[in-house]
Amino acid sequence: MTQLVMPKIDKKILSNKETIVKKLKEITNSNNVLSHESELIPYETDALTAYKQIPLVVALPETTHEVSEILKYCNNEKIKIVPRGAGTGLSGGALPLEDSIVLNLGKFNKILEVDFGNRCVVVQPGVTNLAITKAVQHKGFYFAPDPSSQIISSIGGNVAENSGGVHSLKYGTTTNNILGVEVVLMDGTICRFGGKTYDSEGYDLLGLISGSEGLLGVITEITVEIKKNPQTVKAALIGFPTIEDGGNCVSSIIAGGIVAAGMEMMDKVLIEATDNFSKAGYPRDAQALLIVELDGTKSDVDELINKVSEIAKKNNATSLKISNNEEERLKFWAGRKAAFPACAAMSPDYYCMDGTIPRGRLAEVLKEINRLSKKYDLPVANAFHAGDGNLHPIIMYDANKEKSLEKAEEFGADILKYCVKVGGVLTGEHGVGVEKRELMCEMFNDNDIQQQLRIKKALDYNSLLNPGKVYPILKKCVEEGRARVHRGE
Amino acid sequence: MFTEENRNSQISQNSENSFSPDNELEVSKIVKKLYQENLSVEIIGSGSKRRIGKKLKCKKILDLSKLSGVIEYLPEELYIKVKACTPIAEIEALLKKHNQELAFEPLDLGYMFYGKSNKGTASGHVSCNFSGSRRFKVGSIRDHVIGFRAVNGTGDIIKSGGNVVKNVTGYDLCKLICGSFGTLVALTELTFKVLPSKENSNTLVIHELSTKDATAMLNKVASSSSDTSGAVFLPLEPKNGNYEQNIESLFKLNDLQYKGPFTAIRLEGSKTSIQERLANLKKELDLDGKEISNLDTYQSTLFWEKIKNLEFFNNSKNAVLRAVIPPSSCVKLINFLDNKYKYFVDWGGSLVWFEVNDLSNSSLQPIRQFILELNGYLTVIKHPDDQRSLEEVFTVAPDRLDISNNIKKSFDPKKIFNPGKMY
Numbered sequence A: 001m002t003q004l005v006m007p008k009i010d011k012k013i014l015s016n017k018e019t020i021v022k023k024l025k026e027i028t029n030s031n032n033v034l035s036h037e038s039e040l041i042p043y044e045t046d047a048l049t050a051y052k053q054i055p056l057v058v059a060l061p062e063t064t065h066e067v068s069e070i071l072k073y074c075n076n077e078k079i080k081i082v083p084r085g086a087g088t089g090l091s092g093g094a095l096p097l098e099d100s101i102v103l104n105l106g107k108f109n110k111i112l113e114v115d116f117g118n119r120c121v122v123v124q125p126g127v128t129n130l131a132i133t134k135a136v137q138h139k140g141f142y143f144a145p146d147p148s149s150q151i152i153s154s155i156g157g158n159v160a161e162n163s164g165g166v167h168s169l170k171y172g173t174t175t176n177n178i179l180g181v182e183v184v185l186m187d188g189t190i191c192r193f194g195g196k197t198y199d200s201e202g203y204d205l206l207g208l209i210s211g212s213e214g215l216l217g218v219i220t221e222i223t224v225e226i227k228k229n230p231q232t233v234k235a236a237l238i239g240f241p242t243i244e245d246g247g248n249c250v251s252s253i254i255a256g257g258i259v260a261a262g263m264e265m266m267d268k269v270l271i272e273a274t275d276n277f278s279k280a281g282y283p284r285d286a287q288a289l290l291i292v293e294l295d296g297t298k299s300d301v302d303e304l305i306n307k308v309s310e311i312a313k314k315n316n317a318t319s320l321k322i323s324n325n326e327e328e329r330l331k332f333w334a335g336r337k338a339a340f341p342a343c344a345a346m347s348p349d350y351y352c353m354d355g356t357i358p359r360g361r362l363a364e365v366l367k368e369i370n371r372l373s374k375k376y377d378l379p380v381a382n383a384f385h386a387g388d389g390n391l392h393p394i395i396m397y398d399a400n401k402e403k404s405l406e407k408a409e410e411f412g413a414d415i416l417k418y419c420v421k422v423g424g425v426l427t428g429e430h431g432v433g434v435e436k437r438e439l440m441c442e443m444f445n446d447n448d449i450q451q452q453l454r455i456k457k458a459l460d461y462n463s464l465l466n467p468g469k470v471y472p473i474l475k476k477c478v479e480e481g482r483a484r485v486h487r488g489e
Numbered sequence B: 001m002f003t004e005e006n007r008n009s010q011i012s013q014n015s016e017n018s019f020s021p022d023n024e025l026e027v028s029k030i031v032k033k034l035y036q037e038n039l040s041v042e043i044i045g046s047g048s049k050r051r052i053g054k055k056l057k058c059k060k061i062l063d064l065s066k067l068s069g070v071i072e073y074l075p076e077e078l079y080i081k082v083k084a085c086t087p088i089a090e091i092e093a094l095l096k097k098h099n100q101e102l103a104f105e106p107l108d109l110g111y112m113f114y115g116k117s118n119k120g121t122a123s124g125h126v127s128c129n130f131s132g133s134r135r136f137k138v139g140s141i142r143d144h145v146i147g148f149r150a151v152n153g154t155g156d157i158i159k160s161g162g163n164v165v166k167n168v169t170g171y172d173l174c175k176l177i178c179g180s181f182g183t184l185v186a187l188t189e190l191t192f193k194v195l196p197s198k199e200n201s202n203t204l205v206i207h208e209l210s211t212k213d214a215t216a217m218l219n220k221v222a223s224s225s226s227d228t229s230g231a232v233f234l235p236l237e238p239k240n241g242n243y244e245q246n247i248e249s250l251f252k253l254n255d256l257q258y259k260g261p262f263t264a265i266r267l268e269g270s271k272t273s274i275q276e277r278l279a280n281l282k283k284e285l286d287l288d289g290k291e292i293s294n295l296d297t298y299q300s301t302l303f304w305e306k307i308k309n310l311e312f313f314n315n316s317k318n319a320v321l322r323a324v325i326p327p328s329s330c331v332k333l334i335n336f337l338d339n340k341y342k343y344f345v346d347w348g349g350s351l352v353w354f355e356v357n358d359l360s361n362s363s364l365q366p367i368r369q370f371i372l373e374l375n376g377y378l379t380v381i382k383h384p385d386d387q388r389s390l391e392e393v394f395t396v397a398p399d400r401l402d403i404s405n406n407i408k409k410s411f412d413p414k415k416i417f418n419p420g421k422m423y
Helices: A011-015 A015-027 A037-043 A064-076 A129-139 A156-160 A207-211 A243-255 A268-278 A298-314 A324-335 A339-346 A361-375 A404-421 A439-443 A446-459 B005-011 B024-037 B088-097 B110-114 B122-128 B171-179 B211-222 B270-287 B297-308 B326-337 B360-373 B399-411
Strands: A056-060 A080-084 A100-104 A113-114 A118-121 A178-184 A188-193 A218-225 A232-240 A262-267 A287-298 A321-322 A349-352 A378-386 A390-397 B014-017 B041-044 B062-063 B070-074 B077-083 B145-154 B157-161 B185-193 B201-208 B228-234 B262-269 B294-295 B321-322 B342-346 B351-354 B377-382
Touching: A011 A015, A011 B228, A015 A064, A037 A056, A037 A298, A064 A080, A064 A100, A080 A188, A080 A218, A080 B110, A113 A129, A118 A129, A118 B088, A129 A361, A156 A218, A156 A262, A178 A207, A188 A446, A207 B399, A232 A243, A232 A298, A232 A324, A232 B342, A243 A262, A243 A287, A243 A298, A243 A361, A262 A268, A262 A324, A262 B294, A268 A324, A268 A339, A287 A298, A287 A324, A298 A321, A298 B270, A321 A404, A321 B326, A321 B399, A324 A339, A339 A349, A339 A378, A349 A404, A361 A390, A361 B171, A390 A404, A404 A439, A439 A446, A446 B157, A446 B399, B005 B297, B005 B342, B024 B062, B024 B145, B024 B157, B024 B185, B070 B088, B077 B088, B077 B294, B088 B122, B088 B145, B088 B294, B145 B171, B157 B185, B185 B211, B201 B270, B201 B297, B211 B228, B211 B262, B211 B270, B211 B342, B228 B297, B294 B297, B326 B342, B326 B360, B351 B360, B360 B377
Parallel strands: A056 A100, A080 A100, B041 B062
Antiparallel strands: A113 A118, A118 A218, A178 A188, A178 A218, A232 A287, A232 A321, A262 A287, A262 A378, A349 A390, A378 A390, B070 B077, B077 B185, B145 B157, B145 B185, B201 B262, B201 B294, B228 B262, B228 B342, B321 B351, B321 B377, B342 B351
């Protein structure tokens, strides 16, 4: 495990554990308060398993009122809070601090209202992403954001991270698909941002809380917008002799005025890994594989598939398959969706990165990633949400080898810095968390970060909500004297 | 000697009380000075939306209209970066050359306010966040702003977002500035997501539905899988001297003769796709026995221009209000407004624009109360000139006021930007 600097531990809080547990047991059912080490271990990390820390206590409140009481108490006593959904985050956003209470929203697991008249569903944050679609699919509706974790990740976590997925090119990410939230602020204030209407008046606090990584408030209820299923969906599976050809094809599709429902690209390493793993029938001789999914009416989809096929041929495609039925379409996706387990089968450990770049720079960025792969002597496989420029290099390493994780992390950081250099950003959908915290200075200067910290302070004056996440602690880009971020204080 | 430093040390000033900076650095210097001297300032672009909200009594004016021009446009990357006060018409014209558009359909409020087109600037649209008829399909302005640069209330230059759509690096301040009416920052640069424009447009008009049937139909349309991109209802106008009767002349097209209230639904895309979806939609809506018309691309484009331009309220002497409600409550609001006010329904039943001839605190209060009870909100967009300071323009829930005040302070601690406009 690499050393991670976190905000200073408040020893007084540690020694006060008994009183804190007692107070929490007054607020919520005593079974909802976990304080023995064996109970706390499951909460020591999220899906970024490189970092681990057992929290002081875990609380699993059952009502908004309980959340409010807990936060109010913690605010008064200056106790840190780490909100947690399903713990599937990839950037360490739910990593506990030694002197923190982990607030697990797992008991908020009910779908409160399915409202077809207003095309929305009101849910508690612990409901899984996929459960929302399951609740409305009998009437032909679905919830559009589809992160690969959708079977297990909770909607509360999706809002906190502003999760995307393969269809975000056409349908947007979580922030574009929610109408309202109920939020509890650190001082215990319960408030609603948005509702069942579009674009609530006043400052767009709903937009601010989306993707704020649990730093501004605890989300206790969400109203999501649902959409009607498209009539027809088809996919094309296209192989290319070079990454450049694949990248050019993506650019030509977009320049041709086609907004695909999804456009996914994989490099040769991943084509072979996923095909071995899932027998998806991928063209193993290709250097790049593109899955283009199109949806709409039958004639729409047929027309677009023809256009895409023409564009692919012009860009030197070596293979082209069109799905003839739903089974085939799902088979095309099976390999892509198995990218992580396929990498796990190849390497003891892997580290998934998440930068976004202008689509046109893809070939250049992949070339640089391959150069870095040689430099660090670590293999890498690349999955790419090509439609919206979101790149997921998967770095393979063996944590048992000395300095291997450190090397993987440095490699990852170099990739993200390069993404920023070509006009992209540090993270497209996984969040900053603790993972990319110190890289924020690559994108933002002191003014930018100070403004964000002032917003944090406006909603959480004592910086108790999820401290140590998102904003740099080591002060690389934060001017001396102005910052309040020295070791998180 | 003329040096960059010398040039930057001068501050462009129109008059003693009005600044008109040439660049972002100048904006920063001016705001730093205003901050030090504790002077409030009204921020304006072209002034096309200046009449929205309460009349400001600021010491100074910050005219940002010189911050104009396209900085970068990459059609294949689907974004355009512009200086904040670039005229929206200029952006639209450039995008059109590349068969692209701002999919949120910027409104032209010029007709309503001045009786002629005045689309205003990019930052004006962002500051208001009023989106066109495609809202239920493509989102609003806040869903299309992907990056910005600005000067905050202490004079610091700040930025957020970037050139890419998928970005979760730091708080999403792009959302926050949309609809903030110039009360948080002075915008200097904006990056918009752009989308391919549609080749064809077709409008299905259904005549003489009752308000109940019309709103039910709008809701069906917005929930349809036929991929509709506009659904409006235009009712009968109140037959009295308080409101201009212009619906018949306004919506007179070759294939559309006004016979009474009508519902109009837009389909966009390729010709074959439109025909297929149109057939499907007619089945979904069960239109047997209903009188319908169909507008081809040319007429359909004209029709939706008129909707987008709010020509229904062309140069009206009355107040114009905007109510956003959950779509299933639309029928209740219409019943409340019917015959008293001139109105039309947009966004498939989620938005109602209406005109009130006797706006006063006492007449507005019950309307706002009714809309609040429907879990919606109401904005007074246009006041008759003599009443601008009378009314509460916005509806902001009390529990959000404190938070909003704190957010405001985090950007503009001395509250020098547009004080009283919204907060």
